[in-house]
Amino acid sequence: MKVSIFSTCLVDLMFPNVGKAMVEVLERLGCEIDFPASQVCCGQPTYNSGYLEDSKLAMKNMMLAFEHSDYVVGPSGSCIAMFHEYPAVFKGDPQWELKAISLKNKSFELTQFIVHVLGITDVGAHLEGIATYHRSCHMTRLLGEKETPFRLLEQVDGLRLEPLKNSDNCCGFGGTFSVKMPEISAQMVDEKCACVAETGADILISADMGCLMNIGGRLSRNGQSIRVMHIAEVLNCVPAAQGGRSL
Amino acid sequence: MSLQTDNRKFSERTAEGIDNPFMRSAVSSAQDSLKTRRLSAATALGEWEEWRKAGQQIRQHTLKHLDYYLEELARNIDRRGGKIYFARTKEEASAYIGRIVEQKNAKRIVKSKSMVTEEIELNHVLLEMGCEVTETDLGEYILQVDDWEAPSHIVAPALHKDRKQIRRVFAERLGYQGDETPENLARFAREVLRQKFLEADIGITGCNFAVANLGAINLVTNEGNGDLTAAIPKTHIAVMGMERIVPSLEEMEVLDNLLCRSAVGQKLTSYITVMGPSAPGEADGPEDFHLVVVDNGRSDILGSEFNDALQCIRCGACLNVCPVYRHIGGHSYGSIYPGPIGAVITPLLGGYDDYKELPYASSLCAACTDVCPVKIPLHEQLILHRQKIVEQGRTGTADRLQMKTAARVLSSPSLFGKVLRLANPGSRMISSRGRIVRGPAIVRGWTSARDLPQPVRQKDSFRSWMENRKGGSGN
Incomplete structure (x- = not known):
């Protein structure tokens, strides 16, 4: 199974060991990993602060970064929840709404992905x-x-x-x-x-x-x-x- | 009381709240017990999600056809011999009530708990006229005796006080000599209040829901004071926010179920009454019945992006689960409507000039949205307020600059790459053993309470690790 890693900006900058652990766990469970390097942030900091239009920049960047991914898996319930909000943010936008829905449908928080998609609960830890x-x-x-x-x-x-x-x-x-x-x-x-x-x-x-x-x-x-x-x-x-x- | 209960700065009010250990302990224990009780009452009903959906649909339907149902209500009140008055502003509402007081030459007035009468500053008007006003809800009565202190919760107005403090208020102001057991405190208040009911010229109540097809109002109380207020004096004036209406008893049943369980964790409160103008020949009940329907800004909210906030049935459940309310208490909001719903509707009713901090007084944890019995997306409404505040240029230059910069960096791999390169060397001077204890202005709020990990070196970033792995890099 091909999985694109969404590291989250926080993990990238501050907690690389979390990202590494996620990659190693997923590989051990048989996933083929890639890391679309144009990804940055889900846009939540500016979105939650009310800067809606500005936050769309980050969101669009993410939709493009993961456009060709089968699955997008991230180590954060919060950032993935932001992805899941994209369709509401881009509702009625002819250029972006479908991309938003597509990203939502293939994005999973790590534990969600392991349990619901891979169907595994014992990872041997x-x-x-x-x-x-x-x-x-x-x-x-x-x-x-x-x-x-x-x-x-x-x-x-x-x-x-x-x-x-x-x-x-x-x-x-x-x-x-x-x-x-x-x-x-x-x-x-x-x-x-x-x-x-x-x-x-x-x-x-x-x-x-x-x-x-x-x-x-x-x-x-x-x-x-x-x-x-x-x-x-x-x-x-x-x-x-x-x-x-x-x- | 008016909408605004405290005109100091938000930060001053919250600092005072945080520094009040009595309030905080009273609020957190009330929250803990109300949360548990609500949950068990909701579970006992079964299919809670379906009930919430039904509640939401009823409220949305009624709001959508509010003109129709208000017209029907007016017709039926009129048919039954009552009077209905539509007040555009709080001034019109309280002036109308003032005129009735004058006509009746009323001196003594009893009131049951009503947030909307606080909103229209009714007590102020009545006291100016020289009336004796008595709040008969026990919580409200305690606050009245304590120099008309502001309510801190929409259902339990004196929630911030513990029994020791209540005993002290009664002892100092009324000469109470008993102990601090709730039963004795309540018995004492009851003796005072019973006399007030019997002497009152006018009774003023709120209205949980007006029932359009009956021309009646529904009161939900636990103390029975609402019924005494409505039934004993010769004149009963009920005051309602214009959105608090149901088509019929069928919808009322759903909403009362949601209200009682969400507010106090009871299947039903002790008294659920449907009342209105007395029928000819009825032995009890008021001779005159007036219903005052208050707009006071509500029709501006109706049909706007904040329309959902009008679904509120004032159960207070969102206050009872809010972790911010838990630590700052109701008074910190500076409004008679505190907590998450207060942070949504207060700026709508009172404007951003006085209340623009309230939508930020939330970690957006969504506990409020989760618990709301009529499914108001409260945390989303808070974000919407923030969007409006940004649109209106009210956020200040520094904030705007930071956010605009953040938006650019967080959407650009190359700019973010620069941050990855510079963050570690840039933070070296202020870090010690991988931690930042006192950060620069931009993160001072963070480091005032917490250590911040130092950003890693670029070569140690997750991104670099991925790129260096064999076959690890993607597109």
């Missing part, structure tokens, strides 16, 4: 530890994907999952919200960190690096030593004998 999982709002509510991360994590050998209290509450990231309204955002992320600490977990997992950069940044500021992992990194923890990175 092994990670010792107690973990808790943060549901990202955009993945659960906008993309509507609530279960696939858990289906995959339940199969990770050695990993114990602890439920996170108030898991429905946003971590306070919200893209530009965290910079525009830092006082409010700080209260939200503080409560999230407290809930994470309360689980007793030593690993915090999520499927969105925006949330993890936020929660991780606050944990680091508070001196809380909880390890933060993207779910792609967790799924890539396979014994070296099987071609993976053992952690």
